[in-house]
Amino acid sequence: MRKIVGSIAAMLVLGVMCVSAQETQRRAMAEELLNVMNMQDTIEKSFAMVKQMIPAQMEKMKQVTGDTNMPANVSSQTDKMMDMLAEEMSWNKMKADYITLYAETFTEQELKDTVAFYKSPTGQAFIKKQPELMKRSMEISQKVMMQIMPKIQAMSEELKKKAPATEKQK
Secondary structure (H helix, E strand, O other): OHHHHHHHHHHHHHHHHHHHHHHHHHHHHHHHHHHHOOHHHHHHHHHHHHHHHHHHHHHHHHHHHOOOOOOOOHHHHHHHHHHHHHHHOOHHHHHHHHHHHHHHHOOHHHHHHHHHHHHOHHHHHHHHHHHHHHHHHHHHHHHHHHHHHHHHHHHHHHHHHHHHHHHHHO
């Protein structure tokens, strides 16, 4: 009986060690993928790009909505907010979470294959072109938002008009 219990215990320990080794390997592959993708640089450039685009976007929103009551210091407040977000969501603070996310989402083979892709000339071209893709996709989104902003504003006004009527009925 002792031999059976001992054998079962040994198998459990070996199983746990094997799973732990696989997890360690997947985490290492996830970290390699994030490194080869230049994730730190991508995150930093994304924040810089958004920060740069905000003033123009706010100006467009003022034009579209006709809002002339926007405080003069909105731009500096927005800069402070973006700086705080960039600091709180910096690569150093988020790296472990990204590694966990990628390690839990992809199998070891998928990570290996993806690393191989990003190390290829096509993968490197994709990485280099990613910031431009992001910038242009944000511009497209902004354009659409500017087009629908009057509709959103009209819906908000409609809700404001209905709100007092609803409260009077109570």
